[in-house]
Amino acid sequence: MTRTRQAVLGLLESTKYPLSPSELYARLKKQNVAIDLVTVYRNLHALKAIGVVRQIKLHQEEQFRYEMEEGREHHHHIRCKSCGKIEDLLLCPLKKLTALIEQETRFLVGDHSLEFSGWCPKCQ
Protein backbone atom coordinates (compact mmCIF):
# COMPACT_ATOMS: atom_id res chain seq x y z
CA MET A 1 0.00 0.00 0.00
CA THR A 2 2.07 2.87 -1.31
CA ARG A 3 1.25 6.54 -0.84
CA THR A 4 0.29 6.87 -4.49
CA ARG A 5 -2.12 3.96 -4.23
CA GLN A 6 -3.60 5.52 -1.13
CA ALA A 7 -4.08 8.77 -2.99
CA VAL A 8 -5.91 6.97 -5.80
CA LEU A 9 -8.14 5.14 -3.31
CA GLY A 10 -8.84 8.27 -1.32
CA LEU A 11 -9.94 10.14 -4.39
CA LEU A 12 -12.26 7.34 -5.49
CA GLU A 13 -13.71 7.14 -1.98
CA SER A 14 -14.47 10.83 -1.83
CA THR A 15 -16.07 11.11 -5.26
CA LYS A 16 -19.73 10.32 -5.75
CA TYR A 17 -19.44 9.45 -9.43
CA PRO A 18 -17.10 7.18 -11.38
CA LEU A 19 -13.76 8.68 -12.43
CA SER A 20 -11.65 8.01 -15.51
CA PRO A 21 -7.89 7.36 -15.30
CA SER A 22 -7.10 10.75 -16.80
CA GLU A 23 -9.48 12.53 -14.42
CA LEU A 24 -7.81 10.80 -11.49
CA TYR A 25 -4.40 11.72 -12.88
CA ALA A 26 -5.33 15.38 -13.32
CA ARG A 27 -6.79 15.68 -9.83
CA LEU A 28 -3.85 13.96 -8.20
CA LYS A 29 -1.49 16.38 -9.91
CA LYS A 30 -3.60 19.25 -8.60
CA GLN A 31 -3.18 17.75 -5.13
CA ASN A 32 0.58 17.70 -5.75
CA VAL A 33 0.70 13.93 -5.71
CA ALA A 34 3.62 12.86 -7.91
CA ILE A 35 2.28 9.99 -9.95
CA ASP A 36 2.57 8.72 -13.50
CA LEU A 37 -0.54 8.09 -15.59
CA VAL A 38 0.53 4.49 -16.13
CA THR A 39 0.64 4.03 -12.37
CA VAL A 40 -2.94 5.23 -12.15
CA TYR A 41 -3.85 2.60 -14.73
CA ARG A 42 -1.96 -0.09 -12.84
CA ASN A 43 -3.46 0.82 -9.51
CA LEU A 44 -6.96 0.77 -10.93
CA HIS A 45 -6.25 -2.60 -12.50
CA ALA A 46 -4.98 -3.98 -9.19
CA LEU A 47 -7.84 -2.53 -7.17
CA LYS A 48 -10.32 -3.99 -9.61
CA ALA A 49 -8.64 -7.39 -9.44
CA ILE A 50 -9.04 -7.56 -5.67
CA GLY A 51 -12.64 -6.38 -5.86
CA VAL A 52 -12.16 -2.96 -4.32
CA VAL A 53 -13.17 -0.92 -7.33
CA ARG A 54 -15.61 -1.53 -10.14
CA GLN A 55 -14.90 -0.71 -13.79
CA ILE A 56 -17.62 1.05 -15.74
CA LYS A 57 -17.85 1.87 -19.42
CA LEU A 58 -20.39 4.46 -20.41
CA HIS A 59 -21.77 4.15 -23.87
CA GLN A 60 -21.13 7.76 -24.86
CA GLU A 61 -17.54 7.87 -23.65
CA GLU A 62 -14.24 6.51 -24.84
CA GLN A 63 -12.54 5.91 -21.50
CA PHE A 64 -13.33 3.51 -18.70
CA ARG A 65 -14.44 4.87 -15.34
CA TYR A 66 -13.96 3.46 -11.87
CA GLU A 67 -15.97 3.66 -8.66
CA MET A 68 -15.67 2.03 -5.24
CA GLU A 69 -17.41 -1.31 -4.79
CA GLU A 70 -17.96 -0.90 -1.07
CA GLY A 71 -21.32 0.43 -0.07
CA ARG A 72 -22.49 0.75 -3.63
CA GLU A 73 -24.71 -2.12 -4.68
CA HIS A 74 -25.50 -2.98 -8.27
CA HIS A 75 -26.87 0.15 -9.90
CA HIS A 76 -26.89 2.13 -13.12
CA HIS A 77 -26.03 5.64 -14.28
CA ILE A 78 -27.40 8.59 -16.14
CA ARG A 79 -25.17 11.02 -18.00
CA CYS A 80 -25.87 14.51 -19.26
CA LYS A 81 -25.39 14.85 -23.01
CA SER A 82 -24.47 18.48 -22.55
CA CYS A 83 -22.10 18.79 -19.58
CA GLY A 84 -21.21 15.16 -19.00
CA LYS A 85 -22.49 15.08 -15.44
CA ILE A 86 -22.92 11.52 -14.21
CA GLU A 87 -25.32 10.48 -11.49
CA ASP A 88 -26.20 7.17 -9.87
CA LEU A 89 -29.59 5.61 -10.42
CA LEU A 90 -30.36 3.75 -7.28
CA LEU A 91 -32.90 1.37 -8.67
CA CYS A 92 -32.42 -1.55 -11.01
CA PRO A 93 -35.58 -2.27 -12.94
CA LEU A 94 -34.36 -5.40 -14.65
CA LYS A 95 -34.38 -8.15 -12.06
CA LYS A 96 -37.91 -9.19 -12.93
CA LEU A 97 -37.17 -9.14 -16.61
CA THR A 98 -34.49 -11.81 -16.62
CA ALA A 99 -36.86 -14.76 -16.55
CA LEU A 100 -38.77 -13.38 -19.50
CA ILE A 101 -35.61 -12.91 -21.55
CA GLU A 102 -34.41 -16.40 -20.68
CA GLN A 103 -37.69 -17.79 -21.93
CA GLU A 104 -37.55 -15.80 -25.13
CA THR A 105 -33.93 -16.38 -26.08
CA ARG A 106 -33.09 -19.70 -24.37
CA PHE A 107 -29.99 -17.93 -23.15
CA LEU A 108 -29.02 -18.20 -19.50
CA VAL A 109 -28.78 -14.57 -18.42
CA GLY A 110 -25.73 -13.50 -16.44
CA ASP A 111 -25.26 -9.75 -16.30
CA HIS A 112 -26.79 -6.72 -17.85
CA SER A 113 -25.60 -3.25 -18.60
CA LEU A 114 -27.95 -0.30 -18.58
CA GLU A 115 -27.42 3.41 -18.79
CA PHE A 116 -29.45 6.46 -19.57
CA SER A 117 -28.49 9.74 -21.09
CA GLY A 118 -30.29 13.03 -21.26
CA TRP A 119 -30.02 16.53 -19.88
CA CYS A 120 -29.30 17.41 -16.28
CA PRO A 121 -31.22 20.14 -14.41
CA LYS A 122 -28.62 22.79 -15.21
CA CYS A 123 -28.48 22.00 -18.90
CA GLN A 124 -32.19 21.79 -19.65
Next chain:
Amino acid sequence: MTRTRQAVLGLLESTKYPLSPSELYARLKKQNVAIDLVTVYRNLHALKAIGVVRQIKLHQEEQFRYEMEEGREHHHHIRCKSCGKIEDLLLCPLKKLTALIEQETRFLVGDHSLEFSGWCPKCQ
Protein backbone atom coordinates in the same frame (compact mmCIF):
# COMPACT_ATOMS: atom_id res chain seq x y z
CA MET B 1 -22.76 4.14 -54.81
CA THR B 2 -19.66 2.14 -55.62
CA ARG B 3 -19.45 -1.62 -55.87
CA THR B 4 -17.53 -1.81 -52.61
CA ARG B 5 -20.18 0.19 -50.80
CA GLN B 6 -22.81 -2.08 -52.27
CA ALA B 7 -20.92 -5.11 -50.98
CA VAL B 8 -20.78 -3.62 -47.47
CA LEU B 9 -24.49 -2.83 -47.56
CA GLY B 10 -25.39 -6.25 -48.92
CA LEU B 11 -23.50 -7.99 -46.16
CA LEU B 12 -25.15 -5.91 -43.47
CA GLU B 13 -28.56 -6.55 -45.00
CA SER B 14 -28.09 -10.28 -45.06
CA THR B 15 -26.78 -10.63 -41.52
CA LYS B 16 -29.15 -10.90 -38.61
CA TYR B 17 -26.73 -9.58 -35.99
CA PRO B 18 -24.49 -6.51 -35.88
CA LEU B 19 -21.08 -6.83 -37.56
CA SER B 20 -17.77 -5.21 -36.67
CA PRO B 21 -15.56 -3.51 -39.29
CA SER B 22 -13.00 -6.31 -39.14
CA GLU B 23 -15.71 -8.97 -39.48
CA LEU B 24 -17.06 -7.17 -42.52
CA TYR B 25 -13.57 -6.88 -43.95
CA ALA B 26 -12.82 -10.57 -43.45
CA ARG B 27 -16.08 -11.69 -45.04
CA LEU B 28 -15.69 -9.36 -47.99
CA LYS B 29 -12.24 -10.75 -48.64
CA LYS B 30 -13.70 -14.25 -48.54
CA GLN B 31 -16.22 -13.09 -51.15
CA ASN B 32 -13.27 -11.85 -53.23
CA VAL B 33 -14.34 -8.24 -52.88
CA ALA B 34 -11.19 -6.12 -53.15
CA ILE B 35 -11.55 -3.55 -50.39
CA ASP B 36 -9.33 -1.86 -47.84
CA LEU B 37 -10.18 -1.96 -44.15
CA VAL B 38 -10.17 1.84 -44.03
CA THR B 39 -12.78 1.88 -46.77
CA VAL B 40 -14.98 -0.37 -44.67
CA TYR B 41 -14.64 2.16 -41.84
CA ARG B 42 -15.42 5.06 -44.14
CA ASN B 43 -18.41 3.35 -45.66
CA LEU B 44 -19.83 2.52 -42.26
CA HIS B 45 -19.28 6.11 -41.18
CA ALA B 46 -21.09 7.42 -44.27
CA LEU B 47 -23.96 4.95 -43.97
CA LYS B 48 -24.41 5.88 -40.35
CA ALA B 49 -24.38 9.59 -41.17
CA ILE B 50 -27.26 9.21 -43.63
CA GLY B 51 -29.20 7.03 -41.20
CA VAL B 52 -28.91 3.75 -43.08
CA VAL B 53 -26.95 1.86 -40.47
CA ARG B 54 -26.88 2.03 -36.70
CA GLN B 55 -23.70 1.89 -34.62
CA ILE B 56 -23.69 -0.37 -31.60
CA LYS B 57 -21.09 -0.78 -28.88
CA LEU B 58 -21.43 -3.86 -26.74
CA HIS B 59 -20.12 -3.55 -23.25
CA GLN B 60 -17.95 -6.67 -23.40
CA GLU B 61 -16.31 -5.87 -26.72
CA GLU B 62 -13.64 -3.49 -27.92
CA GLN B 63 -14.94 -2.80 -31.45
CA PHE B 64 -18.09 -1.10 -32.64
CA ARG B 65 -20.70 -3.10 -34.50
CA TYR B 66 -23.14 -1.99 -37.19
CA GLU B 67 -26.59 -3.16 -38.19
CA MET B 68 -29.18 -1.92 -40.68
CA GLU B 69 -31.65 0.67 -39.43
CA GLU B 70 -34.40 -0.28 -41.82
CA GLY B 71 -36.98 -2.65 -40.47
CA ARG B 72 -35.26 -2.89 -37.11
CA GLU B 73 -36.91 -0.72 -34.52
CA HIS B 74 -35.26 0.29 -31.25
CA HIS B 75 -34.19 -2.90 -29.53
CA HIS B 76 -31.44 -4.42 -27.40
CA HIS B 77 -29.03 -7.34 -27.55
CA ILE B 78 -27.85 -10.34 -25.63
CA ARG B 79 -24.36 -11.76 -26.05
CA CYS B 80 -22.97 -15.14 -25.07
CA LYS B 81 -20.02 -14.86 -22.69
CA SER B 82 -18.63 -18.09 -24.08
CA CYS B 83 -18.93 -18.05 -27.88
CA GLY B 84 -19.80 -14.40 -28.48
CA LYS B 85 -23.09 -15.14 -30.22
CA ILE B 86 -25.25 -12.04 -30.39
CA GLU B 87 -29.02 -12.07 -30.65
CA ASP B 88 -31.68 -9.38 -30.83
CA LEU B 89 -34.07 -8.81 -27.97
CA LEU B 90 -37.26 -7.65 -29.52
CA LEU B 91 -38.77 -5.97 -26.52
CA CYS B 92 -37.73 -2.78 -24.79
CA PRO B 93 -38.80 -2.79 -21.17
CA LEU B 94 -37.75 0.73 -20.38
CA LYS B 95 -40.30 3.01 -21.91
CA LYS B 96 -42.43 3.06 -18.79
CA LEU B 97 -39.45 3.67 -16.60
CA THR B 98 -38.41 7.00 -18.07
CA ALA B 99 -40.92 9.09 -16.16
CA LEU B 100 -39.82 7.54 -12.88
CA ILE B 101 -36.17 8.28 -13.57
CA GLU B 102 -36.95 11.83 -14.59
CA GLN B 103 -38.76 12.34 -11.30
CA GLU B 104 -35.90 10.87 -9.30
CA THR B 105 -33.00 12.60 -10.97
CA ARG B 106 -34.56 15.78 -12.40
CA PHE B 107 -32.75 14.87 -15.61
CA LEU B 108 -34.63 14.99 -18.88
CA VAL B 109 -34.12 11.50 -20.25
CA GLY B 110 -33.08 11.13 -23.87
CA ASP B 111 -31.74 7.71 -24.74
CA HIS B 112 -30.83 4.57 -22.96
CA SER B 113 -28.49 1.72 -23.65
CA LEU B 114 -29.22 -1.78 -22.42
CA GLU B 115 -27.61 -5.11 -23.06
CA PHE B 116 -27.57 -8.51 -21.51
CA SER B 117 -24.89 -11.16 -21.42
CA GLY B 118 -25.05 -14.78 -20.45
CA TRP B 119 -24.75 -18.18 -22.07
CA CYS B 120 -26.44 -19.23 -25.29
CA PRO B 121 -28.19 -22.59 -25.65
CA LYS B 122 -25.11 -24.28 -27.14
CA CYS B 123 -22.77 -23.03 -24.44
CA GLN B 124 -24.81 -23.83 -21.36
Next chain:
DNA sequence: TGCTATTTGCAATTTAATTGCATTAAATGA
Protein backbone atom coordinates in the same frame (compact mmCIF):
# COMPACT_ATOMS: atom_id res chain seq x y z
C1' DT C 1 19.83 -1.29 8.84
C1' DG C 2 19.75 -4.67 5.18
C1' DC C 3 17.12 -7.79 2.22
C1' DT C 4 13.33 -9.12 -0.82
C1' DA C 5 9.05 -8.49 -3.16
C1' DT C 6 6.29 -4.86 -5.20
C1' DT C 7 5.53 -0.80 -7.25
C1' DT C 8 6.90 2.93 -10.05
C1' DG C 9 8.45 5.84 -14.07
C1' DC C 10 9.69 6.12 -18.64
C1' DA C 11 9.69 4.43 -23.23
C1' DA C 12 7.91 1.43 -26.43
C1' DT C 13 3.96 -1.23 -28.07
C1' DT C 14 -0.82 -2.58 -29.13
C1' DT C 15 -5.32 -1.92 -31.24
C1' DA C 16 -9.40 0.47 -33.02
C1' DA C 17 -10.26 4.29 -35.34
C1' DT C 18 -9.10 8.50 -38.04
C1' DT C 19 -6.71 11.57 -41.35
C1' DG C 20 -3.70 13.35 -45.43
C1' DC C 21 -2.97 12.86 -49.91
C1' DA C 22 -2.38 11.22 -54.44
C1' DT C 23 -4.99 8.03 -57.47
C1' DT C 24 -9.14 5.94 -59.19
C1' DA C 25 -13.83 5.42 -60.06
C1' DA C 26 -18.51 7.20 -60.39
C1' DA C 27 -21.75 10.45 -62.08
C1' DT C 28 -23.38 14.30 -64.50
C1' DG C 29 -24.63 16.72 -68.75
C1' DA C 30 -23.27 18.68 -73.12
Next chain:
DNA sequence: TCATTTAATGCAATTAAATTGCAAATAGCA
Protein backbone atom coordinates in the same frame (compact mmCIF):
# COMPACT_ATOMS: atom_id res chain seq x y z
C1' DT D 1 -20.12 9.07 -75.97
C1' DC D 2 -16.66 11.69 -73.86
C1' DA D 3 -15.07 15.38 -71.10
C1' DT D 4 -15.46 17.41 -66.61
C1' DT D 5 -16.66 17.46 -61.98
C1' DT D 6 -17.36 15.08 -57.68
C1' DA D 7 -16.82 11.59 -54.53
C1' DA D 8 -14.60 7.25 -53.04
C1' DT D 9 -10.47 4.51 -52.54
C1' DG D 10 -5.81 2.69 -51.09
C1' DC D 11 -1.84 3.29 -48.66
C1' DA D 12 0.81 5.38 -45.08
C1' DA D 13 0.90 7.99 -41.15
C1' DT D 14 -1.44 9.49 -36.97
C1' DT D 15 -4.31 9.54 -32.73
C1' DA D 16 -5.75 8.01 -28.22
C1' DA D 17 -6.66 4.61 -24.57
C1' DA D 18 -4.66 1.02 -22.67
C1' DT D 19 -0.81 -2.30 -21.96
C1' DT D 20 3.96 -4.11 -21.46
C1' DG D 21 9.28 -4.40 -20.71
C1' DC D 22 12.67 -3.10 -17.88
C1' DA D 23 15.60 -0.73 -14.77
C1' DA D 24 15.23 2.17 -10.64
C1' DA D 25 12.79 3.26 -6.47
C1' DT D 26 10.02 2.09 -2.57
C1' DA D 27 7.49 -0.55 0.89
C1' DG D 28 7.29 -4.20 4.21
C1' DC D 29 9.71 -6.97 7.27
C1' DA D 30 13.57 -9.36 9.81
